[in-house]
Amino acid sequence: MKYSEKLLKGLNDLLTLNLEVEKIYMEALSAVSDTELKTFFTESGLERNEFGKELKAEMEMYNTEMELKFDGKLENGFYVTWMNFRRLFLFEDKINLYEEICKLKELTIRKYDNLLSQKELPHSTIKVLEHHKAKIQNALNTIIIEKNLVA
Numbered sequence: 001m002k003y004s005e006k007l008l009k010g011l012n013d014l015l016t017l018n019l020e021v022e023k024i025y026m027e028a029l030s031a032v033s034d035t036e037l038k039t040f041f042t043e044s045g046l047e048r049n050e051f052g053k054e055l056k057a058e059m060e061m062y063n064t065e066m067e068l069k070f071d072g073k074l075e076n077g078f079y080v081t082w083m084n085f086r087r088l089f090l091f092e093d094k095i096n097l098y099e100e101i102c103k104l105k106e107l108t109i110r111k112y113d114n115l116l117s118q119k120e121l122p123h124s125t126i127k128v129l130e131h132h133k134a135k136i137q138n139a140l141n142t143i144i145i146e147k148n149l150v151a
Contacts (some may be wrong), residue, residue: 008059010115011125015055017111021104022048024085036092037144044139051132058128081107105140108135 024044029038085100112133116126 004120007039007115007118007120007125010118011055011059014111014115014129015052017108018048018051018055020106022052027086028129037094037097047135047139054128054132058125061124087136094150095147098143098150101143102140102147105136105143109140112136 022045025041025048029041029045032038032041081100081103084095087103088097088100113130115121116129116133121129
């Protein structure tokens, strides 16, 4: 089965998003001193790295010439969340940091939902995307619980 241009773009966008989120988590890791936050950012960064590898492998499985193209044009909601997130982890404002982490995860889930809504997805791609989305959703649920405990 050959990927359509729209599907390739969607996979490439998810790959880019995961790489950007990984960078954000790694930057946050080096900026915070709280042990709990350090653990969270380490685990989350490694998870996003793994997601990126899985997305690349999925694209390569179909012998697709894949080129990661990041043009610096992040979706507006992602850019605003990233800027707020960056400011908050510098001050280690835990409650508001949890809020921004939730927003980041919700934006990511919407990106996965958009791609999963395409009709022509191969079964293996659906499995990879649903697995990633479920892990992100579980992490979001955990963050919401943690946020409520800290508040």
